[in-house]
Amino acid sequence: MNFEDKLIMMPGPVPVAPRILRAMSKPMINHRGDEFAEIYDDCCNILKDVFNTQNDISVISGSGSAGMEAAIGCTTNNNDNVITIENGKFGERFKLIADRYGNALPVESEWGEPIDLDKVENLLAEGANSVAMVHNETSAGVLNPAKEVGKLAKKYDALFIMDGITSIGGDEVKVDDWGVDIAIAGSQKCIGAPPGMSMVSISDRAYEAMENVDNKPYYLDLEAYKESLDKDKTQTPYTPAVPLFYGLQESLHIVNEEGIDNRINRHRTYSKAVRNAMDAIGLEMYPTLDENTQYSNTVSAMSAPEGVSGEDIKKDMLKRGIVIVGGQERLKDKIFRIGNMGNLTHRDILITIQELETILHKRGIISEVGAGINAANDILDSL
Amino acid sequence: MNFEDKLIMMPGPVPVAPRILRAMSKPMINHRGDEFAEIYDDCCNILKDVFNTQNDISVISGSGSAGMEAAIGCTTNNNDNVITIENGKFGERFKLIADRYGNALPVESEWGEPIDLDKVENLLAEGANSVAMVHNETSAGVLNPAKEVGKLAKKYDALFIMDGITSIGGDEVKVDDWGVDIAIAGSQKCIGAPPGMSMVSISDRAYEAMENVDNKPYYLDLEAYKESLDKDKTQTPYTPAVPLFYGLQESLHIVNEEGIDNRINRHRTYSKAVRNAMDAIGLEMYPTLDENTQYSNTVSAMSAPEGVSGEDIKKDMLKRGIVIVGGQERLKDKIFRIGNMGNLTHRDILITIQELETILHKRGIISEVGAGINAANDILDSL
Numbered sequence: 001m002n003f004e005d006k007l008i009m010m011p012g013p014v015p016v017a018p019r020i021l022r023a024m025s026k027p028m029i030n031h032r033g034d035e036f037a038e039i040y041d042d043c044c045n046i047l048k049d050v051f052n053t054q055n056d057i058s059v060i061s062g063s064g065s066a067g068m069e070a071a072i073g074c075t076t077n078n079n080d081n082v083i084t085i086e087n088g089k090f091g092e093r094f095k096l097i098a099d100r101y102g103n104a105l106p107v108e109s110e111w112g113e114p115i116d117l118d119k120v121e122n123l124l125a126e127g128a129n130s131v132a133m134v135h136n137e138t139s140a141g142v143l144n145p146a147k148e149v150g151k152l153a154k155k156y157d158a159l160f161i162m163d164g165i166t167s168i169g170g171d172e173v174k175v176d177d178w179g180v181d182i183a184i185a186g187s188q189k190c191i192g193a194p195p196g197m198s199m200v201s202i203s204d205r206a207y208e209a210m211e212n213v214d215n216k217p218y219y220l221d222l223e224a225y226k227e228s229l230d231k232d233k234t235q236t237p238y239t240p241a242v243p244l245f246y247g248l249q250e251s252l253h254i255v256n257e258e259g260i261d262n263r264i265n266r267h268r269t270y271s272k273a274v275r276n277a278m279d280a281i282g283l284e285m286y287p288t289l290d291e292n293t294q295y296s297n298t299v300s301a302m303s304a305p306e307g308v309s310g311e312d313i314k315k316d317m318l319k320r321g322i323v324i325v326g327g328q329e330r331l332k333d334k335i336f337r338i339g340n341m342g343n344l345t346h347r348d349i350l351i352t353i354q355e356l357e358t359i360l361h362k363r364g365i366i367s368e369v370g371a372g373i374n375a376a377n378d379i380l381d382s383l
Numbered sequence: 384m385n386f387e388d389k390l391i392m393m394p395g396p397v398p399v400a401p402r403i404l405r406a407m408s409k410p411m412i413n414h415r416g417d418e419f420a421e422i423y424d425d426c427c428n429i430l431k432d433v434f435n436t437q438n439d440i441s442v443i444s445g446s447g448s449a450g451m452e453a454a455i456g457c458t459t460n461n462n463d464n465v466i467t468i469e470n471g472k473f474g475e476r477f478k479l480i481a482d483r484y485g486n487a488l489p490v491e492s493e494w495g496e497p498i499d500l501d502k503v504e505n506l507l508a509e510g511a512n513s514v515a516m517v518h519n520e521t522s523a524g525v526l527n528p529a530k531e532v533g534k535l536a537k538k539y540d541a542l543f544i545m546d547g548i549t550s551i552g553g554d555e556v557k558v559d560d561w562g563v564d565i566a567i568a569g570s571q572k573c574i575g576a577p578p579g580m581s582m583v584s585i586s587d588r589a590y591e592a593m594e595n596v597d598n599k600p601y602y603l604d605l606e607a608y609k610e611s612l613d614k615d616k617t618q619t620p621y622t623p624a625v626p627l628f629y630g631l632q633e634s635l636h637i638v639n640e641e642g643i644d645n646r647i648n649r650h651r652t653y654s655k656a657v658r659n660a661m662d663a664i665g666l667e668m669y670p671t672l673d674e675n676t677q678y679s680n681t682v683s684a685m686s687a688p689e690g691v692s693g694e695d696i697k698k699d700m701l702k703r704g705i706v707i708v709g710g711q712e713r714l715k716d717k718i719f720r721i722g723n724m725g726n727l728t729h730r731d732i733l734i735t736i737q738e739l740e741t742i743l744h745k746r747g748i749i750s751e752v753g754a755g756i757n758a759a760n761d762i763l764d765s766l
Contacts, residue, residue, distance in 0.1 A: 243630065
């Protein structure tokens, strides 16, 4: 089996461009030396533009979940209350983490349904220390109202922790304007790098909160990261995954070359093309929208049509060499999802739609092939 | 500056062989699919041989410190006592971690001096829950008595947590015979892989202890790793650093091809060659030995000679393209260290000795060059 042949259209990991793969095969360096400091500085400078922030950025050698734990674990004492907004799998992860360090106050909606901002405000008014939200909830294909939650957090002087793992680098994120105290990005998502790293921005307010926390994690201690950032040579507190830094740096150079605004526009156009195609094919989007909640611009979640499960669609596509995903946990079988993150091309979007139409046609769900391709092209041609 | 030209002779990271670097540049795969499960299984099977264990092995996408925290954090409740054996920087790290999760009971020696086994036994007799020790303490160049500590831990029914980060894959480690409940290896050390991963073996006794611990870390929760190992497809609980797994797998294939016994013999021979050279040059080894404590077989720590600091020697060597290290923290300036970990050759050892002689000669510390090279060759020729 030759896995080099598959097209990955998942909500991360994403295909990694050859020049990024090659960057990872550079020889090792001493991570306490000047060369590493230059790479780390370069990454952080570009990431500040991508995050739209003046805050410190630390890069953790660990997945997005490590970044989520760093954010909660370093700012939450045993008796602190953390509002965890949950309308999908990753919102639930914030709850699991918050309960390890303090008390989670969940604000739950069904997966893919709008969050209850009034309930968030009530809990803030009662004195919660922080509010944690997933900006782009890939498990359900929705984009949650970060700006609005940021305003509420500010009003009640609570910290705002935002999982931007699958939005940062592919959709608009304004960390400073929105008042995000800790924002987390993932390497293997819109930034287009390999998996294994999370990038975290930390506000001064967040650092201040950390001073009073006495049960912080060790490997994920953001104060230790800050101390290493502030040395005469920029470092990490523990040994960094050097090849992943090489890959991240090259990925960020690609982001710079495309331009972050163009990149966001491309992601939005691709997801719109997918949605337009689904509409033309006769498939329904899974999420429920309201005035604050939008479809994700980096992953599309569709309800599986009558007579076929999301898993079936995923398996049919996999046989044809395209990796999409079904639903997770409670949405298993009910939905399927197509990611459009990172360094993809028009061709990647179009062949995915084409193959989807083909498999649905073979299963007798649609009578002919082509409507989706045309609808996708209508949008893509605008780019 | 072309960093591709430097020879890294550090106690990790180590030079990474070209075939391992190339392995990392394979395209990404879905880490929830069959291909990843095969890679992970393959790594764990080889690692069991390297660790000499039948225990589960979990691979963490994070540095050796992450593995140390996973071991302590998952087995230590707030009121639990952890004996932390300290005769160097990494032993002190165990204390810092243990104090975040429970209470550290330090058994301290000066860096590089033998540990007090009687004191360890007394604290075990008083009911400590676990004992944590660094097997190969790179900060001081000593090999601590793992077998003896394992016996004591067993006698008093305490867990034995061993940092084997810089011994496993390069020196003899017998996890099951020695009764090590959690052993930790690092990727960028004797195994010869890139930095960014730790590999952890976990005994049934350790898993049992975890059942009663209520403040475990999240990203480093070894029970979550076990659950993912036990799925129908071997997985990791959080997104793994896929390129590093590619690199680890290739590194372990190289370990297999050399044969672990040959590999250990090569490491021992290289360190002996370095020590013999130092003796011929007239430099003193830093550690103090006793009947239980030996020189490290993977890194040599030498006292800096009169009139020159360890940092000076490091800098002189760096100018000549060889990366060795000075001392850390309290040993800064007092010592310098030469690593001999991973996939090195005779030539790497010999050029390091040669350049060291040259710089000492230029500084007027030795009158002629060549004694070290000859002494190293006397040992290397035996291999």
